[in-house]
Amino acid sequence: MSSYTLYGAFLSMPCVKIGLMLDLCGLKYDYKHVNLRAGENKTPEFLAMNKWGQVPVLVEDGAAMAQSGAILIHLAEKTGKLDGATPAEKQQVREWIFWDADLLHPGIAGPRSQILFLNGAPEIVAFGQARGQRALGMLNEALEGRQYLVGDKPTIADLACFVTASYAADAKIALDAYPNVRAWLARIAALPGLKTPQEALPRPAA
Ligand SMILES: N[C@@H](CCC(=O)N[C@@H](CS)C(=O)NCC(=O)O)C(=O)O
CATH class of the missing domain: 1.20.1050.10 (Glutathione S-transferase Yfyf (Class Pi); Chain A, domain 2)
Known part of the structure; x- marks a missing residue:
């Protein structure tokens, strides 16, 4: 079973997509709020996870992923859920x-x-x-x-x-x-x- 941490902001539509996908896949995750106004998405630590300095970032077993669409595709492929049938x-x-x-x-x-x-x-x-x-x-x-x-x-x-x-x-x-x-x-x-x-x-x- 993989471990997940979602870095996000509740007003961010791309972050919401990932939170809902994790729920629909039945994947439990830790959640870390990123204060965009305070620039927490531009720190060296955050940029090491996402070079574009944006949320969402999903960390799966220690590997960081960015871009909500790419993350959705990854989760669909990994779990076999919510993907096309053919x-x-x-x-x-x-x-x-x-x-x-x-x-x-x-x-x-x-x-x-x-x-x-x-x-x-x-x-x-x-x-x-x-x-x-x-x-x-x-x-x-x-x-x-x-x-x-x-x-x-x-x-x-x-x-x-x-x-x-x-x-x-x-x-x-x-x-x-x-x-x-x-x-x-x-x-x-x-x-x-x-x-x-x-x-x-x-x-x-x-
Ligand atoms: N194409 C990206 C867009 C992500 C995005 O626009 N994130 C915004 C919040 S909704 C953000 O982090 N903005 C801060 C910035 O760009 O500095 C995705 O789908 O993940």
């Missing part, structure tokens, strides 16, 4: 993971950060929201007549995109125009043992 499905799952990182995540995390943390100018927020809306439209279309993004079971493709889309309200993007996305979000949220993204990770003591 080589073709596995390929599609990985395509969705990269698509999330490329389009959906920036389209929601970008305006969310501008609104919550950076007091962003309206035109910068609107620019980010347009990207998020474009991505949500694609997601809505892909989910037409489907329960899950790939195959007939939930995969890391659903998990990654579920977490990202769950924060649309923070980015002030309404989901009314995306009924398939709304139904799918409720379906994924109901998976046994899945915490809400907002409750996924411990908050530091005040």
Whole structure:
């Protein structure tokens, strides 16, 4: 049985993806909060784990891994859980993971950060929201007549995109125009043992 330590921050969407994946895989883990405002992600010790100075970092049996999408793929391959059932499905799952990182995540995390943390100018927020809306439209279309993004079971493709889309309200993007996305979000949220993204990770003591 491997040992796991997740370095993260509870407001960070990529960190939430990893916390929820570990839960769904039934993997127990130690959790260390990283105070980004205090620069704890830029210390030599942290940079030795992730040269990009970002959370999440997942340490598995002493080996540090970065990039939430790569970590999700690693955990799916290692545990055999939440992956595609065939080589073709596995390929599609990985395509969705990269698509999330490329389009959906920036389209929601970008305006969310501008609104919550950076007091962003309206035109910068609107620019980010347009990207998020474009991505949500694609997601809505892909989910037409489907329960899950790939195959007939939930995969890391659903998990990654579920977490990202769950924060649309923070980015002030309404989901009314995306009924398939709304139904799918409720379906994924109901998976046994899945915490809400907002409750996924411990908050530091005040
Ligand atoms: N592509 C990375 C993004 C990670 C990321 O953006 N982490 C943010 C928190 S949400 C961070 O650590 N920001 C601090 C920094 O970049 O200095 C992933 O998916 O893991």
